Amino acid sequence: xxxxxxxxxxxxxxxxxxxxxxxxxxxxxxxxxxxxxxxxxxxxxxxxxxxxxxxxxxxxxxxxxxxxxxxxxxxxxxxxxxxxxxxxxxxxxxxxxxxxxxxxxxxxxxxxxxxxxxxxxxxxxxxxxxxxxxxxxxxxxxxxxxxxxxxxxxxxxxxxxxxxxxxxxxxxxxxxxxxxxxxxxxxxxxxxxxxxxxxxxxxxxxxxxxxxxxxxxxxxxxxxxxxxxxxxxxxxxxxxxxxxxxxxxxxxxxxxxxxxxxxxxxxxxxxxxxxxxxxxxxxxxxxxxxxxxxxxxxxxxxxxx
Amino acid sequence: xxxxxxxxxxxxxxxxxxxxxxxxxxxxxxxxxxxxxxxxxxxxxxxxxxxxxxxxxxxxxxxxxxxxxxxxxxxxxxxxxxxxxxxxxxxxxxxxxxxxxxxxxxxxxxxxxxxxxxxxxxxxxxxxxxxxxxxxxxxxxxxxxxxxxxxxxxxxxxxxxxxxxxxxxxxxxxxxxxxxxxxxxxxxxxxxxxxxxxxxxxxxxxxxxxxxxxxxxxxxxxxxxxxxxxxxxxxxxxxxxxxxxxxxxxxxxxxxxxxxxxxxxxxxxxxxxxxxxxxxxxxxxxxxxxxxxxxxxxxxxxxxxxxxxxxxxxxxxxxxxxxxxxxxxxxxxxxxxxxxxxxxxxxxxxxxxxxxxxxxxxxxxxxxxxxxxxxxxxxxxxxxxxxxxxxxxxxxxxxxxxxxxxxxxxxxxxxxxxxxxxxxxxxxxx
Numbered sequence: 001x002x003x004x005x006x007x008x009x010x011x012x013x014x015x016x017x018x019x020x021x022x023x024x025x026x027x028x029x030x031x032x033x034x035x036x037x038x039x040x041x042x043x044x045x046x047x048x049x050x051x052x053x054x055x056x057x058x059x060x061x062x063x064x065x066x067x068x069x070x071x072x073x074x075x076x077x078x079x080x081x082x083x084x085x086x087x088x089x090x091x092x093x094x095x096x097x098x099x100x101x102x103x104x105x106x107x108x109x110x111x112x113x114x115x116x117x118x119x120x121x122x123x124x125x126x127x128x129x130x131x132x133x134x135x136x137x138x139x140x141x142x143x144x145x146x147x148x149x150x151x152x153x154x155x156x157x158x159x160x161x162x163x164x165x166x167x168x169x170x171x172x173x174x175x176x177x178x179x180x181x182x183x184x185x186x187x188x189x190x191x192x193x194x195x196x197x198x199x200x201x202x203x204x205x206x207x208x209x210x211x212x213x214x215x216x217x218x219x220x221x222x223x224x225x226x227x228x229x230x231x232x233x234x235x236x237x238x239x240x241x242x243x244x245x246x247x248x249x250x251x252x253x254x255x256x257x258x259x260x261x262x263x264x265x266x267x268x269x270x271x272x273x274x275x276x277x278x279x280x281x282x283x284x285x286x287x288x289x290x291x292x293x294x295x296x297x298x299x300x301x302x303x304x305x
Numbered sequence: 306x307x308x309x310x311x312x313x314x315x316x317x318x319x320x321x322x323x324x325x326x327x328x329x330x331x332x333x334x335x336x337x338x339x340x341x342x343x344x345x346x347x348x349x350x351x352x353x354x355x356x357x358x359x360x361x362x363x364x365x366x367x368x369x370x371x372x373x374x375x376x377x378x379x380x381x382x383x384x385x386x387x388x389x390x391x392x393x394x395x396x397x398x399x400x401x402x403x404x405x406x407x408x409x410x411x412x413x414x415x416x417x418x419x420x421x422x423x424x425x426x427x428x429x430x431x432x433x434x435x436x437x438x439x440x441x442x443x444x445x446x447x448x449x450x451x452x453x454x455x456x457x458x459x460x461x462x463x464x465x466x467x468x469x470x471x472x473x474x475x476x477x478x479x480x481x482x483x484x485x486x487x488x489x490x491x492x493x494x495x496x497x498x499x500x501x502x503x504x505x506x507x508x509x510x511x512x513x514x515x516x517x518x519x520x521x522x523x524x525x526x527x528x529x530x531x532x533x534x535x536x537x538x539x540x541x542x543x544x545x546x547x548x549x550x551x552x553x554x555x556x557x558x559x560x561x562x563x564x565x566x567x568x569x570x571x572x573x574x575x576x577x578x579x580x581x582x583x584x585x586x587x588x589x590x591x592x593x594x595x596x597x598x599x600x601x602x603x604x605x606x607x608x609x610x611x612x613x614x615x616x617x618x619x620x621x622x623x624x625x626x627x628x629x630x631x632x633x634x635x636x637x638x639x640x641x642x643x644x645x646x647x648x649x650x651x652x653x654x655x656x657x658x659x660x661x662x663x664x665x666x667x668x669x670x671x672x673x674x675x676x677x678x679x680x681x682x683x684x685x686x687x688x689x690x691x692x693x694x695x696x697x698x699x700x701x702x703x704x705x706x707x708x709x710x711x712x713x714x715x716x717x718x719x720x721x722x723x724x725x726x727x728x729x730x731x732x733x734x735x
Contacts, residue, residue, distance in 0.1 A: 057735075060387075060388065060392075060395070061394060061395050061418075062395075074731075079724070079727070080728070145557075146558075146569075146573070146575070163557055163561060164561075165558075165561035166557065166561030166562065166714070167560070167561075168714065171561065251561065252507075254506060254560075254561070254710050255506055255560040255561055255707075255710035255713075255714060256560075256707055256710045256711045256716065256721075257707055268702065268703065271385075271387070271388065271701075272698075272701040272703055273698050273702040273735070274387075274412075274697075274698055274701070275698075275735060
């Protein structure tokens with residue numbers, strides 16, 4: 001005869017069964033809940049707000065009327081948007097590629113055993129440690145046309161002064177070079193950390209098998225740097241596309257909008273023109289661009305290495 | 306067991322202290338009557354530290370003379386000024402009244418944040434008090450058939466020149482465009498890193514373009530506020546600047562210069578002619594003898610003109626005491642001379658009675674500008690008569706700055722103007 005007292009237990013049994021069946025422990029998820037709630041509040045609310053602004057004709061004082069995709073369509077018909085998109089790509093590509101190569105070269109160098117290695121490591125981290133405003137303003141002084149050390153040197157070797165921030169082409173070069181200078185220590189540090197965990201016996205085995213230095217680098221070092229390189233490339237792409245301070249402090253996007261990236265364009269629309277709708281649309285499109293770029297980088301690098 | 310009790314006592318003590326502090330902060334000041342009014346006056350920083358001191362002293366004097374009103378003075382820095390006001394309005398904490406940028410009042414009026422002062426103006430008109438203001442300075446601030454603010458100062462751009470450099474090159478101060486171009490060529494000595502003219506690619510670059518356009522009877526707008534950048538007179542003015550750049554008479558770094566960079570180049574003798582704000586002689590006393598002001602240039606068709614802004618004081622709708630705010634506004638407007646005599650503002654007063662004071666008349670620089678530049682000055686709205694809200698976006702968006710950077714780099718004038726006109730049109734259509 002079945003026991004009636006078993007009924008209440010039977011009613012709650014499927015839930016308990018599910019945890020037992022799937023071996024899922026509920027406690028860790030419960031502990032995560034407060035953090036997840038905070039992240040949703042900090043990340044999701046501004047994002048939803050941004051999307052909402054981008055489909056309204058708003059000002060800094062209010063959201064304004066709903067305009068659908070009009071802000072996006074107007075951007076797609078605007079030369080300023082394509083100019084900013086182009087500069088953002090050039091800026092990000094040059095920064096990621098060149099800072100990676102410099103960082104890799106320096107990481108390989110610092111992975112060698114030589115006297116003064118510690119001092120070199122610290123010295124090479126300086127561009128990363130110094131606050132952005134300090135380093136960018138210092139660079140601005142260095143490349144100034146009057147009294148800047150770079151131009152004093154160029155004058156001394158007979159090359160006339162170069163007006164780095166007054167010519168569209170040179171301004172692009174200056175902004176990119178200074179960004180690379182600020183970025184390479186991150187690349188160097190991460191790659192150095194990855195290099196130091198490669199098992200030395202792999203190199204010894206390779207040497208015994210007759211591999212030369214190039215082959216050791218190509219078949220042992222590079223594959224071990226694959227994962228960290230993917231992460232670095234994605235992070236640096238995001239940081240480059242999102243970089244506000246470098247072009248703003250150096251050129252404010254000028255001259256003639258030559259160094260205006262998507263973030264500066266968003267800033268100009270929002271605060272210069274009081275057009276929060278279009279400023280938000282630029283920000284949302286920047287996010288889309290970043291997601292596409294990150295996906296492409298991940299796929300390409302996984303295929304390549 | 307004692308420790309938890311002690312902690313609990315401490316918490317209670319802290320709670321009592323906190324509550325009493327909050328109560329002390331929110332309670333009215335002892336001795337003030339129920340009808341006592343507190344006003345918030347936000348003043349932009351229009352000068353050095355002495356300006357803020359002069360402003361505070363004036364407010365203290367007002368408070369002394371009006372025992373039932375206490376005005377609080379708050380200095381507002383120019384950095385992110387627009388966001389500061391919009392945030393305050395958006396959060397319902399706008400001041401009772403404030404000074405602000407030239408077109409701030411009309412733009413905020415359009416967003417239902419400004420209280421018109423029509424009654425005050427009508428009253429002053431009846432009493433003849435408006436006669437004390439320089440011509441057109443009050444009417445410029447009329448928008449949508451309402452007076453949205455009261456003028457207090459004029460910000461203007463004037464042409465300065467280096468007397469020493471002109472003497473060395475045996476060049477007379479130019480009086481018209483043809484002479485200006487010839488002088489710039491004669492003063493240009495690239496080997497000595499000296500050029501005829503220095504300019505900037507920031508807002509000062511925009512002011513240079515507007516000044517040249519006004520100097521040729523051009524302007525950004527038609528009388529009915531339609532965009533008119535590519536008009537014949539404007540194109541002639543912009544091509545004139547383009548010609549100066551092509552002739553390599555403009556300091557080559559100008560496109561990337563800020564106003565301060567350009568000023569520094571001017572004081573170092575890198576450029577002999579420079580359009581900027583008044584007050585250079587006071588700022589550089591050691592160079593004062595070497596700095597002269599040009600007569601307003603005469604354009605190729607006999608026109609004169611420069612850019613100016615009529616800075617103003619405005620009342621906010623969120624203010625709880627409009628009547629007392631108007632009392633303060635009236636008092637401030639009639640007593641603010643100390644802002645110049647003690648605060649050393651470089652702008653010029655809009656009141657004739659202040660302008661005729663020995664402080665201005667004994668200073669040859671300000672006297673000259675008041676006599677020669679102010680009467681020919683025009684606002685960004687030109688040829689429209691009054692200012693309007695879009696002017697703030699037009700200036701803030703930077704389309705004309707970009708145009709000045711392109712022209713100062715020697716880029717094609719027609720193409721650069723077309724790009725700028727498209728951008729401006731897009732602002733106007735919003």
